[in-house]
Amino acid sequence: MSADKNDSKEEKLSIKRIIKASLDDFQGTNxxxxxxxxxxxxxxxxxxxxxxKPLKELANQLLGTISGDDTSDEN
Amino acid sequence: xxxxxxxxSWFRGSAQQxxxxxHSKSVVIYGPxxxxxxTFPDAxxxxxxxxxxxxxxxxxxxxxxxxxxxNTHAGENSSELVFTxxxxxxxxxxxxxxxxxxxxxxxxxxxxxxxxxxxSHIILRQDEIAKFVNSSKGEKYSALLPLLGLSGLETxxxxxxxxxxxxxxxxxxxxxxxxxxxxxxxxxxxxxSFEEKEIQELINNIGKRYIVTFPKDHSELIEKLSIAIGExxxxxxxxxxxxxxxxxxxxxxxxxxxxxxxxxxxxSLHDVDSLLGRKLEVxxxxxxxxxxxxxxxxxxxxxxxxxxxxxxxxxxxxSELGHLSKVMEIYQKAxxxxxxxxxxxxxxFQRIDDEDVSKWLEQEPHKELKFSLKKISExxxxxxxxxxxxxxxxxxxxxxCIISDKIKKEVGKTPPTVEELIRDKDTVNIxxxxxxxxxxxxxxxxxxxxxxxxxxxxxxxxxxxxxxxxCIINQISKDVMDIWSRLHPGEPxxxxxxxxxxxxxxxxxxxxxxxxxxxxxxxxxxxxxxxxSLGLCIFLTLAKVSSELDQPILLDDIITSLDREHRSFVADxxxxxxxxxxxxxxxxxxxxxxxxxxRLPHSNWNFMKLKPWDKPEIGLQWIGSLSxxxxxxxxxxxxxxxxxxxxxxxxxNNLSIIADKLRIRSLQYIRGDKNDHRGAVEFLEHITxxxxxxxxxxxxxxxxxSYEVYSEPINDWKxxxxxxxxxxxxxxxxxxxxxxxxxxxxxxxRKSLDFLKCPDCGEFVWISNQESxxxxxxxxxxxxxxxD
Numbered sequence: 001m002s003a004d005k006n007d008s009k010e011e012k013l014s015i016k017r018i019i020k021a022s023l024d025d026f027q028g029t030n031x032x033x034x035x036x037x038x039x040x041x042x043x044x045x046x047x048x049x050x051x052x053k054p055l056k057e058l059a060n061q062l063l064g065t066i067s068g069d070d071t072s073d074e075n
Numbered sequence: 076x077x078x079x080x081x082x083x084s085w086f087r088g089s090a091q092q093x094x095x096x097x098h099s100k101s102v103v104i105y106g107p108x109x110x111x112x113x114t115f116p117d118a119x120x121x122x123x124x125x126x127x128x129x130x131x132x133x134x135x136x137x138x139x140x141x142x143x144x145x146n147t148h149a150g151e152n153s154s155e156l157v158f159t160x161x162x163x164x165x166x167x168x169x170x171x172x173x174x175x176x177x178x179x180x181x182x183x184x185x186x187x188x189x190x191x192x193x194x195s196h197i198i199l200r201q202d203e204i205a206k207f208v209n210s211s212k213g214e215k216y217s218a219l220l221p222l223l224g225l226s227g228l229e230t231x232x233x234x235x236x237x238x239x240x241x242x243x244x245x246x247x248x249x250x251x252x253x254x255x256x257x258x259x260x261x262x263x264x265x266x267x268s269f270e271e272k273e274i275q276e277l278i279n280n281i282g283k284r285y286i287v288t289f290p291k292d293h294s295e296l297i298e299k300l301s302i303a304i305g306e307x308x309x310x311x312x313x314x315x316x317x318x319x320x321x322x323x324x325x326x327x328x329x330x331x332x333x334x335x336x337x338x339x340x341x342x343s344l345h346d347v348d349s350l351l352g353r354k355l356e357v358x359x360x361x362x363x364x365x366x367x368x369x370x371x372x373x374x375x376x377x378x379x380x381x382x383x384x385x386x387x388x389x390x391x392x393x394s395e396l397g398h399l400s401k402v403m404e405i406y407q408k409a410x411x412x413x414x415x416x417x418x419x420x421x422x423x424f425q426r427i428d429d430e431d432v433s434k435w436l437e438q439e440p441h442k443e444l445k446f447s448l449k450k451i452s453e454x455x456x457x458x459x460x461x462x463x464x465x466x467x468x469x470x471x472x473x474x475x476c477i478i479s480d481k482i483k484k485e486v487g488k489t490p491p492t493v494e495e496l497i498r499d500k501d502t503v504n505i506x507x508x509x510x511x512x513x514x515x516x517x518x519x520x521x522x523x524x525x526x527x528x529x530x531x532x533x534x535x536x537x538x539x540x541x542x543x544x545x546c547i548i549n550q551i552s553k554d555v556m557d558i559w560s561r562l563h564p565g566e567p568x569x570x571x572x573x574x575x576x577x578x579x580x581x582x583x584x585x586x587x588x589x590x591x592x593x594x595x596x597x598x599x600x601x602x603x604x605x606x607x608s609l610g611l612c613i614f615l616t617l618a619k620v621s622s623e624l625d626q627p628i629l630l631d632d633i634i635t636s637l638d639r640e641h642r643s644f645v646a647d648x649x650x651x652x653x654x655x656x657x658x659x660x661x662x663x664x665x666x667x668x669x670x671x672x673x674r675l676p677h678s679n680w681n682f683m684k685l686k687p688w689d690k691p692e693i694g695l696q697w698i699g700s701l702s703x704x705x706x707x708x709x710x711x712x713x714x715x716x717x718x719x720x721x722x723x724x725x726x727x728n729n730l731s732i733i734a735d736k737l738r739i740r741s742l743q744y745i746r747g748d749k750n751d752h753r754g755a756v757e758f759l760e761h762i763t764x765x766x767x768x769x770x771x772x773x774x775x776x777x778x779x780x781s782y783e784v785y786s787e788p789i790n791d792w793k794x795x796x797x798x799x800x801x802x803x804x805x806x807x808x809x810x811x812x813x814x815x816x817x818x819x820x821x822x823x824x825r826k827s828l829d830f831l832k833c834p835d836c837g838e839f840v841w842i843s844n845q846e847s848x849x850x851x852x853x854x855x856x857x858x859x860x861x862x863d
Binding site: 014015018019021022023025026029030033037045046047048049050052055056058059060062063066 | 227228230231233234235237238241242244245246518521522524525528531532534535536539
């Protein structure tokens, strides 16, 4: 049983590592959003089934990192 | 988690009460078709599927399956199911008439354990045996997912998918993209590019058409331009009308007409005009007078006073008239010029009488024009005018020059067409929206960037899931192949394995080699029997994998499509691989039931028989005795020969199994169909012979513990053999046998078989193999069948 628990813990760490590695590229593009996702990952947010409410809160936090008023970017 | 007992009331085939006591052992339950044995798997499924039975999910069973789960004659009685497990854990369910139910668990948290169990890995029914094999890739994946232990990864993937979706919804991505696409489409129609320089140039060009002064600020310019175009559009009709009127005035060529008038008037001065009139009158009278004169008359010219001849006088008058006609022509021209000019003046004043033109003339830039027109108007020029004084002409000249010049200038400014106005308006509008277009583009990029990062992360997890799934299904495949090769030794169906097709993320299929050729699905080549067998292998593998909770396994009539040989292999498998698991095996096959009685160790297995179904009010009924000979005995009072036949049939079947178990070498035993032509007599003869000549059958002495040849059965077997030859054959061939003879036959047959069962441990002599199969023995070792 103890071995099972260790396996489960190892599994969760592995999931966190994969998520973190995938998000790394994002750091240069949107540092703030990257930080939000990393902090949620550290808390194990993605590993437990989430209802729409917390997902909506996270989505709005991520959208909050988008300024949208900078028009210097060309098409 | 072994089950100790079921107690069922008015559930499915059970009436007042049906109890199945397993005593925590595995159980084989025999029942003929329709005896109600499936009531027990149904009850188990009802418990594990939280009040549902999958095969009752149809329109006739009622919304809560109330028409199916309750005994049809339950009446007002409530249906009850009580399951007692080891450690006194209990689950009970009360089902009301309307199908509503209440579950009760002792202890309460036992409910959590029950909920963790996956019913499809506990219960396998005859009609569902090949369900997994025949299911779609996705269904196979879903069935395996709980076993793969990868639900954590699935949860992460699901969270990321949902987050992507919510992100798209909250950011109104679709709407934003649509708006962006619409604006870009609009822009494409009117803008050459998004280059700032080109756009500025475009604005300047448009601006020239609508405004005079250009504000320095870009936004202010766009705003002013937008307002000016708007105003222009509002006034477009009156402007076009005014332009048309001014153009008509311009077309009158007033200056030319005036110049003509001056030129002609100079030729025909006012006083000459009157003189010409009077002179013309005299000449006309002179002409009349000259016609009355005689040819020789000389007369004085009334015009010049000279005396001249009549003929000369006439020629003179005619010459004078000729001169006068030329002057008249000049006079007429002058008159015509005046008429044309006055007509034009008249037309101009008719035209400018229009409301819009009048308003336009009121505007500051057109005051000079208005003044000149007024001056002309005051001259009251009309076609009856004889001639203009020099003063008048000067006034006319100075004013029509102004009028003509001003009008020409206005006519030069052609008003824009409606299309041009709309295009300019659209251009200015879209330029005005460029900041919005850029903001939308930026927003879309940023939102998509987040969504893409989530997608990448999701795909990474997906890959991990796929890798782990592959790893686990490789292990499962190995177990399936292992079980298959034991159920089908030497058969040309090999390399059975689960695989994940590249075409889908959540799919699993079964591949195999059929006679050396790879097959993508067992459905392509395998017979129904083989598919069922494969389904059984997979179920048993999955049952092994999901053994964490040590749930019982219920197998309901699973060997129907297997032949006798393969059924034997199933029994081997259950003994070898599932000795630690509790199995509840339901069968309607009497032969297999008999075989299992002989083959499965009674220390771990119970054997029970259900009576044929009678009626709903009675429900399930157990048969007290397992012995088939009891059934034969019960036939004595009905039909003696049938009883004799029954005894012989029992011996044929049982001795075939026993000869197999004892590995009777003199039979050159080959398991399976080749034994089918052998009868009880032949089997018994060989068993007796090996026991007697090779001293195979031995029994441990209580006193010394040493073994001695067990010769007691040999005489009885010989007797039984002779009875089978005489009385049983007679019964079989319609001959006459007495009740006493058949009774004796049954008794001897029963006794012959009982010799092989240990009186102490209750197990048959072949239950344990000893020392690399040098001998067989019962569990306690009292009885031995030796090969050395």
